[in-house]
Amino acid sequence: MFKYLLIWRYFIRKKVAWTAVGAVALLVMLTLVVLSVMSGLVSETKEKNHRWVSDIIISRDSQVGFPFYQEFIDQLHEMPEVQIATPTIKSFGLLESSFAEPMPKTIVGIKIDEYCKATNFAETLYYKDQKQPNFDPEDKQYKDRGFIFGIYRSYQKDAWQYVANEMDITVFGISYRGVLIGSEAGQKQRYWYVDNAASGLPDIDESYVYIDFDMLQKLALMDGTMDNFPARVNEIRVKLADNVNIVATQKIINEKWQAFKQNYTAKKYALLLDDVTVSHWSKSRQAFIAPLEKERTIMVLVFTMMAFVAAFIIFTIFYMIVSEKVKDLGIIKSSGASSADLASVFIGFGLLVGLAGSVLGSSAGYLIVTNVNAIQEIVKTKFKFELWPEDVYAISRIPDVVDANQMAFIVIIAIIVSASGALVPAIRASRLSVVQSLRVD
Amino acid sequence: MSSNNILQVRNIHKTYKIGRQDQHVLRGVDLAVSNGEFLAIMGSSGSGKSTLLHIAGLLDNCDKGSVLFDNKDVSKISSAGQNRLRNKQIGFVFQFYHLLPELNVRENIMLPLMVGSSIFSWPGKKTKALKLANEMIEAVDLVAQATQKVTTLSGGQRQRTALARALVHKPRLLLADEPTGNLDSEAGKGILDLLKQYNHMGQTIVMVTHDPAIAAMADRTLHLRDGKLVK
């Protein structure tokens, strides 16, 4: 029973132990903040990308595109796993008005009803807030001739000012052989501004302008009338039914595609079908997700190293305390305590330090995480410094949620680290020749 | 030897290594302490008195020989058994008090009782422990200082605290290593009076001293000379 009294008294009286508590608290706090925010960023970014892509994307990395998409979509729709599959066209183009310079853009043709079912597109529209998104301008005679303008809201909030109500879109026709067809100056057509789209993905929002699928297919001369070739698209987006395993289904669809393209072995078709890829969403957006994940891994490594530093600090402090307390150990031993009792005093002390540090650190960390946006705002205005810049992390809010499991994990690690920092000195204490200490004063 | 001996020490040898040199401090010490006896062991400084007392109290090991407690060889028993013996049957008083600075007077006195109790059995034992401790506090005249930090006490008060701690669990054997060696004569007399008083009540005491005047208070005096005990 003396152990608990002594642990408590050492804890209260030994100011140097508070240094150890401080070290543990600081470590727990920093780890909790960084891990919470980084994990939040990673999962938010993944989520955003996932919802933008839909589940699976079948695409060819060329503006020429690939034919027979409708036949394959029909096959996909026969699969119970598939909720909807929809084609899109992606074409380099220009957006211009009489009062502004031409803007280079990626013109994207979508079947808006299907596209809204496959992706979160409808939710990203924010200007007109239409229930049933469409490309119809207010002036009914221009039905289907609307365009939706992508805006990255974090730093492009005012971009709509450069968008006129009526604008000309120019795209360039490329034949299935990859040569320019149609007018050398491109095909130009007038469109009407109907809405803004903000997916929160900077590379997308900055450059995408959406128009109707059929309009773009014709305008880009991909409908096959000009080069006497089956109509082509650049992508098929596939949304799977709920609770379907995405990776497994991606494999099935890929096999289906490999079989499908055997139906078209003529060289001019095979050339275009051969390098079509079937990827799941995270693969297709890997370039944007991987760096964040790498960053999180590095953070975890950095903090693992810091944990070692903390363990070393605790070890040093305990070593000091044990050396100073050798005589106490002799006294206690002469009263009949066992070596294990003596060791457990110090291990218990380590646990208490770890526990106190964890409670302090995790409370502080929790407060910081849950108020991180307010704090960043203050830091931004006072010091002109952003720890998590919006444009880099594609966020408008820093994630401010603490995961209970993560917190428990950090706390347990911190307590283990503290106790093990005390372990070596504790073992030393239990092995000491106590008579020696009792001889001198 | 009669079975009335509480402690017997047989042919104890102890050698310390200092650098390459061996110092043969105890060279075959024999000792028998009978129940209720007040024995003084005298010897010059460095003659090995403390070493002998530590070995007899199972705080230190000897190179050769055995220690019998109640006619039972306890020098070879498990360390748990030795711990229990120290906790229940033996009390120590040292020259330099050796109190725990983090605990107050009463807590220091209760130490053997707390060591002998687990956290679970403590609530059941606490009342009795407090009663025993308070009795000792009264006996050594520290009622006013009971909750003071031990670092605020005078030397005499500290040694009385140490004596109370050594006796609180009513050990059968009290081992005192120059208990007055660090005190002025008045404070020393206070301690000696207490020892005498407890001895009258039946407490067995082995006291180490190098002062003949103090040794004279004991029933019997032995001398440690050249590593052996002689009359």
Ligand SMILES: Nc1ncnc2c1ncn2[C@@H]1O[C@H](COP(=O)(O)OP(=O)(O)O)[C@@H](O)[C@H]1O
């Ligand atoms: N741990 C040790 N290492 C080496 N020598 C020691 C040790 N402990 C005691 N001694 C030596 O043993 C001798 C006896 O010491 P001690 O028992 O303390 O004598 P006393 O108590 O009679 O003064 C002394 O010469 C002392 O220097």
Ligand SMILES: [Mg+2]
């Ligand atoms: Mg001595």
